[in-house]
Amino acid sequence: MGDEQPAGRRGRALRDAAARAGRSLGMVDLDPVLRAHRAGYPKAKMGPVRRAYETAELAHRGQARKSGEPYIIHPIEVTLILAELGMDTATLQAALLHDTIEDTAYTLDELRSDFGDEIAVLVDGVTKLDGSKWGERAEAETFRKMILAAAADLRVLLIKLADRLHNLRTLGFQPAHKQQRIARQSQELLIPFAERLGMYELKREMDDLCFSVLQPEAHQAIAAALAGNEAGGRLILEPAVRRLRASLKDQRLSAEVVLHRRHLWAVHLDVGRRLDTLQPADLFRMLVLVDGEDRDCYIALGAVHESMSPVPGRLKDFISLPRFNLYRALHTRVIADGGKVMDVIIRTRQMHRMAERGLAAHIHDVARGQRADVAGRIDLEWLRRLLAWQNDASSADFLESLRGDLRPDLIAAFTTEGEVVPLPPGATPIDFAYALGPEIGNHAIGALVNGRLAPLHARLESGAVVHILTAETARPSAEGLDAATTPTARLLIRRHLAAQRADDAAVRGRRMVAEAVAATGWELLDLESRGVSGSVAARLGYRELDDLYGAVAAGDVELDDLVTRLTTDSA
Incomplete structure (x- = not known):
């Protein structure tokens, strides 16, 4: 494949080359997909699905799976799963192409030019991040990327589930350690997603396939x-x-x-x-x-x-x-x-x-036009809340919260407006508050549970109607951390407490520096306003003055040395 070809031309060039060669692209293999799609959508045009298949077949040509089968068998089987579930044409096209960006020379820009933004977004959403670049963080960051894409289009998750189901069906061709890793990851993250989306048909098969690997x-x-x-x-x-x-x-x-x-x-x-x-x-x-x-x-x-x-x-x-x-x-x-x-x-x-x-x-x-778009009523609000505060969360923190939110034994609590808030058994009002958002959790002081006043550490029962009481001056505390049970609440409280400790240290450190500088006849505020303090902080490797002052309070920066630098620079 010539990389010099502009985006969008490679797919067409490959198909044209195959046509000139008079080589069949194996449409017999695609027939089950087309039949299943036609059964769900009698008026659908099959041309777009065939065109996606042609591009995928040519891109993967020469590649083989661990089983020895041509690689194209995998995207066909993934697409067949989705076709039998009644998925639309765009989803089937994306399923056929879902591994091209990750495993072939075909690029995302070329795919977008060939098939449009809708297909490109779906394919990109399920494409893994490069492990050589992301290292141990690749798995968590791939899930973060997939969930970001799914927040805009839930079909991303359906393609991922079908992809994992077929991989589980063929897991026997993988080495034992990889079988264990994939099955365990599926139990922790993918199967709970299937349940969250109400797809019990997939969930049951995935359950049994993982069971056969983990407890043969x-x-x-x-x-x-x-x-x-x-x-x-x-x-x-x-x-x-x-x-x-x-x-x-x-x-x-x-x-x-x-x-x-x-x-x-x-x-x-x-x-x-x-x-x-x-x-x-x-x-x-x-x-x-x-x-x-x-x-x-x-x-x-x-x-x-x-x-x-x-x-x-x-x-x-x-x-x-x-x-x-x-x-x-x-x-x-x-x-x-x-x-x-x-x-x-x-x-x-x-x-x-x-x-x-x-x-x-x-x-x-x-x-099919048989009902209004009710997909948004499936409760994925927890995903949006998760992503709202976790853009800067570490990979480990993100996965911990995701696993907690995907637990299969969740109870259902309710806001006074009737919104369902899934929580783990033993959850408390402080967990409920942080499930609604960091600002509510950070300012929570108590709760009304079924109309009665309750402390933040009270245990919630399934079906409870909860109203969180807040105060603008309230802040997270160590007592709140003890009351919290969900990974999300505990992570957010710990983060706030750490930030508060850093702020307190910065205040103490600045006071120490101000007193020491005043003893030499200078005013720290004057040095800060003239940029002297900022320049010294930068030379010492601190981006913010508060970081420098915090280091003074912690004893990581020698106070006398810092005063000497400040007064020398100000001279």
Whole structure:
């Protein structure tokens, strides 16, 4: 590829060269992608997808993956995942091109000229930073860059998730240490993103693939146990299914009842290695898919409780109060045949589609003109808040806060305006305050929790409505640090306390210098206004006078030597 070609001409030149050579670009390999895309978008033009494929195939030609397959197989498989999720044409083009900037001579400027700004932004958002330049910070800074791009266009995250899913599917070709690193990183950062976006279909597969790498023996044991007990479990639960179907029919409600097999990782989290106690209810969730509206789910709930005994206090209504990722359903726990506890999930067909595909389903509906753009209602406000104060955060601090915010066991607290604020169990009002923003956290003095006055160290329960009380004169304190539990709150409080200590040291140091200079007959304020102090500070390697004075207070700069320099320069 000739680097002398202007941006935008290389892709066209490569395609023209292939056409002149009469060489087929392997469109048979792209057919599954085109079929899936056409199924979701019957009127979509396939030319733009083919053109992106041609450019990617030529750019990657001659490259191979660890498996020995041509490299182009990877972007095709990533694109197929997204096409089957119903993603739009631009996303599929970006997916086909997503590794060209990182792994070939094709540049971002050329891609932008060939395919436009929209595709360029998506590709750039998922392109890793150069490890040789960024070193150990490359991973954190790549995530920071990706999240910045996702704040403007969430499709960046979807491409990244599809990319990681295919990499996990083919992880067996990587060396063992790399398998462990990729699987662990996926569990900590990528899988929680899938859950935040409501994409449980991807999440379940990624969970099990990581499980197989990180705990291969436990994975194999769970897989064997489920395979050996699935048929028998279905037989045992079938009478309960029949009773529920009859009860739904009595209510004149059209609904499908299915036994939904749980994925391996979820079963492992519940039963661990106690496989000898495995019960049919551990393997399945009873899923009721209602052909109707939201209100019909409540009718179905009555049918469930009529056919099986409900467990008191175990009803969760995610229809009237959706989760932060827009997940909606009714969850109830009942006692099925043999006295075994069984979980039942009730959804409409549309809720089920959203529960499985989340943001991807919303984007598909928006692109098809079937609904208004509701993707922004998925709670990524926490990402914007995170980025608002972390532009200058260290890589380690950024990753620590990101992992904390992506914990899977978050509770939901609410502002008085009804905004959902996800927090970890055990969180306090000071954590809530900093989740709203540094200024609110820095000036917090107390809280109203469910209308009652509460201290900043009080523990919040899920569903709490919180109003933070502030005072302009309030500042973060060591007591606030003790009360904080989230990485974000603790980092911001520590940062403020460190800055306050630096300010206090600068005040003490300046006082020391002023007294010493006055003893020689000079005024420090006069030396500062004439620029003498600033010049001396610069020669000593300090950018700010406060840094110099702080060093005096810490004993890092000899006071007598500094006074000599100041008075000599002022002469």
